[in-house]
Amino acid sequence: MSKLNKDVLFLILEELQDDSKFLFSCLMVNRLWCETTIPVLWRKPWCYSINYRNKNSLYLIITSYLSDNIKEFLTKKGIKVLNKPLAFDYLSFCRSIDIKILDDIISIGSSSEYNRFIIQEEIYGFLIKKCPEIKYLNIRGTYELVYLPEAMIHLESLCELTCDTSIDSRYFYRISHICQQTQRIIIINNNFKVNDGTIKLIEYQKNLKYFEWVDDYNFDDYYDSYYVPYDMEDPYTEIFDLLEKHANTLNHFEISLHYFDKYDYTFLEYTLLELHNLKVINIYSPLLFFNDDYCNEKLEIAAYHNLEILKIESMDIYQVTCIVKNSFYLRELLINEYYVDYDIDVSLNFIRTICENCFLIEYLTIPVFPLLESHFIEFEKLLNKCQKLRSLHFRGIHYEKERELEYGEYLSNVLIREASTNLRDVGFSSDIKFSLKDLETFFEKWKGRPAISIYMNNNYFYQDDSYKKLISKYKTEGVIKYINV
Structure with missing residues (x-):
């Protein structure tokens, strides 16, 4: 086997992700493919959902860059490093540094904290020099990369930063x-304390487009995670107020x-x-209500003209x-739980709004x-106009008890008659039930369309043998792709 292909095997042996099997196998074919593909793979080599602590191939490639005296020092301690030169300068293609993942890879070589420190000093030193510019940086780890002399130049063009609020403010x-x-x-x-560094980080940005905030507290020392800890400071208000100053550029809020x-x-x-x-x-937040008059007035005149995706828990x-x-x-409107004051005009206006404005949904x-007939008319218009609709899920509001089977009868007819052939995925809340006859009619008339996936919140209702046989039949015939019964 050629020296080139041995290098490539370091990556292939422990495939970075399942979807890349074909891509990695292609690397074995010839040098041209390698020269084309390796720079792409190594642009962000730390972005895969895998356990990097087991990736000996990456450890060997990274440690091959260590200086000879460090390699000799580590070898004498019984730590394996790669002494042969590589056919590609892999790290020169890298535009991404993830401190935590690199620390995991470094830990493969030794459990000694001192040995890991020695390797860290070397690796981060040459990594920051080799990368012409760092575009993606994750500083959730132990090494304070930004204090290296070259950091000022190589991090200037940073596009994406991942961090956590436990990091020292001076680092920020x-x-x-x-x-x-x-x-x-x-x-x-x-x-639980305010990190003034993260506030300065947001304040100094001039082109912020994507902001994501994730609470990830450790409650081991607290009796109840739902009550505010006695030593907790408000970590939100000041930083979220600053986001308003980025309203002209910010387009992603998670x-x-x-x-x-x-x-x-x-x-x-x-x-x-x-x-x-x-x-x-x-937004995943248990509380999102515009309860005061000022908020409601502003909301009524708000215009999110560019909005493509709206996902909110409740x-x-x-x-x-x-x-x-x-x-x-x-394109996506996904609300897990709707609240309503049982004003029928509110739900009618919702359906009408989707029908009249959201053709791309x-x-x-x-x-x-x-x-009610008024709602039926608007809902059928919605299905008729929204021809791109692929997934439709109903969320329970509990309008009318004891009429669940009437919903099932109505929907089994209207979905067949009005829904686009793009519809592949439907979910029904516990307020909607299908009789055996209606379900069979629905499946029979769905034939000729793409197979459908169905999610039933009250799937216990369909557990008797008659329903099971019916579902099994239409699964076999390819009408049903998946159903959670």
């Missing part, structure tokens, strides 16, 4: 002065908050009202309608609406 101060054109910032919040009893979450509502250029809103149906009423590019969750 330095990054804030070096990296002011960062477009994507992901903050993992794991600190938030996952932990719920604390009696904690004030209005900062989220006020921020969202100001971010008018968003394309993506993805929200009032009227407020969802206000957000999407001018969103002509909306592909993924939609919709509250169960009343069994």
